[in-house]
Amino acid sequence: MSLRVRLNLLVAALNLGFLAALTWILIDNHRNSIQEEIEAAHRVAVQMLGTAAQTSPVFGPAPVVMVGFLQSLGRVRANEISLYTADGVRRYSSPPSAYKAGRNAPEWFAVLMRPTQETTVIGLQGARIEIVPDASRAILDAWDSMTSIFLLGLAFVAVLHAALLLFLRHLLRPTEADAIRLVATTQQLAENREVTRLIQAGVEEERKRLARELHDELGQTVTAIRLIATSIARSVEGDKAAGPASGARKINEIAAGLYDSVHRIVRELRPAVLEQPDLAAALADLGREWRVRHPDIELTMTLEGDLGDLGEGLTLAVFRTVQEALTNVLKHAGASMVGLSVATRDGYLEAAIEDDGHGATEVLTRAGVGLVGMRERVAALGGRLEAGPRPDRGFRVRIVLPLPGGSE
Numbered sequence: 386m387s388l389r390v391r392l393n394l395l396v397a398a399l400n401l402g403f404l405a406a407l408t409w410i411l412i413d414n415h416r417n418s419i420q421e422e423i424e425a426a427h428r429v430a431v432q433m434l435g436t437a438a439q440t441s442p443v444f445g446p447a448p449v450v451m452v453g454f455l456q457s458l459g460r461v462r463a464n465e466i467s468l469y470t471a472d473g474v475r476r477y478s479s480p481p482s483a484y485k486a487g488r489n490a491p492e493w494f495a496v497l498m499r500p501t502q503e504t505t506v507i508g509l510q511g512a513r514i515e516i517v518p519d520a521s522r523a524i525l526d527a528w529d530s531m532t533s534i535f536l537l538g539l540a541f542v543a544v545l546h547a548a549l550l551l552f553l554r555h556l557l558r559p560t561e562a563d564a565i566r567l568v569a570t571t572q573q574l575a576e577n578r579e580v581t582r583l584i585q586a587g588v589e590e591e592r593k594r595l596a597r598e599l600h601d602e603l604g605q606t607v608t609a610i611r612l613i614a615t616s617i618a619r620s621v622e623g624d625k626a627a628g629p630a631s632g633a634r635k636i637n638e639i640a641a642g643l644y645d646s647v648h649r650i651v652r653e654l655r656p657a658v659l660e661q662p663d664l665a666a667a668l669a670d671l672g673r674e675w676r677v678r679h680p681d682i683e684l685t686m687t688l689e690g691d692l693g694d695l696g697e698g699l700t701l702a703v704f705r706t707v708q709e710a711l712t713n714v715l716k717h718a719g720a721s722m723v724g725l726s727v728a729t730r731d732g733y734l735e736a737a738i739e740d741d742g743h744g745a746t747e748v749l750t751r752a753g754v755g756l757v758g759m760r761e762r763v764a765a766l767g768g769r770l771e772a773g774p775r776p777d778r779g780f781r782v783r784i785v786l787p788l789p790g791g792s793e
């Protein structure tokens with residue numbers, strides 16, 4: 386639920402509570418005052434008519450005198466006054482109230498507010514007067530005043546809600562400063578990625594140069610040493626004492642070893658296949674070399690989709706990630722099997738390296754080395770890298786990268 390909706394609900398609940406309390410207080414007040422008013426009016430009428438009843442016989446037959454008196458009296462506040470003869474015929478009844486004539490409060494409200502005052506009967510000679518309390522005008526007054534207060538309250542609540550909505554809309558709208566900050570942050574992020582990409586490109590360029598230097602300079606020098614050592618060995622071959630010959634052979638052996646090492650370093654720095662970026666070929670090459678050098682850790686490889694033409698940036702990123710993950714398997718995993726799978730589908734490339742070792746024991750947070758570097762490299766190309774222990778055993782590194790021109 387959004388903040389705006391929550392605030393509105395809260396205010397609505399408070400308002401409803403307030404209206405309910407207000408209604409209760411009004412009902413209670415009005416009921417008390419109606420009770421009070423009707424009792425007082427009744428008392429006045431009863432007293433007045435009681436006195437009149439006592440004195441009326443002096444002036445003649447009670448019913449006749451009283452009817453005349455009642456007619457001149459008219460209505461006595463909130464009371465209906467009637468006179469009945471001894472045989473039950475009504476001889477008089479007070480006129481209806483002209484106040485708000487023809488209107489009444491709803492029945493349920495009248496029931497709620499009705500006072501407890503009882504009818505009073507005054508006995509005369511040969512007649513009786515009935516004084517019936519009539520609260521209907523007072524109740525209608527209470528109804529009118531309460532509905533207007535209630536409507537006013539409702540209007541107030543509506544205005545309050547509208548104001549709150551407007552205020553919240555204004556308050557929660559992102560300010561211009563927010564927008565500027567957002568744009569700046571987005572730009573910064575894009576720039577950071579660009580910098581990472583440039584750094585990676587620079588690193589690759591530097592590796593290429595180093596590989597070339599090693600190959601051209603060191604490689605040629607070592608080859609020259611070997612040639613010379615071989616020719617020395619040949620020239621002194623006749624001499625079986627063989628001091629120089631065996632020395633020369635040793636030089637040759639050492640130089641051959643050196644040559645192999647240089648070649649290995651060169652290949653690692655810049656695998657020949659990467660000169661034309663073909664990921665399938667580069668990975669196949671990596672796999673062959675792994676099987677020769679680490680026959681005790683079984684490598685299975687699954688390559689799916691067209692990996693031959695992904696462009697240099699993507700090919701290098703995947704290749705270096707696989708290289709790093711495989712090196713980690715050697716360094717950290719203690720595994721007996723490692724699986725590499727690379728596939729392209731739906732505009733994405735997905736690669737996973739999984740081993741059956743003992744999994745990670747420390748958190749992968751050191752910046753700039755290994756997987757963190759790979760994560761940045763992959764992110765610079767719009768992809769993501771996940772690395773962590775597998776649920777059963779071992780460790781898994783997985784990358785997903787958008788393909789150029791893919792459905793990103």
Ligand SMILES: Nc1ncnc2c1ncn2[C@@H]1O[C@H](COP(=O)(O)OP(=O)(O)O)[C@@H](O)[C@H]1O
Nearest residue numbers: 713714717718744745747749754755756757780
């Ligand atoms: N295959 C793996 N098996 C177990 N732990 C691993 C594996 N790969 C990585 N790790 C853990 O993740 C950490 C970070 O790896 P990495 O970023 O490559 O740094 P480094 O290899 O320099 O230690 C490693 O130190 C290791 O603890």
Ligand SMILES: [Mg+2]
Nearest residue numbers: 709713755756
């Ligand atoms: Mg590592």
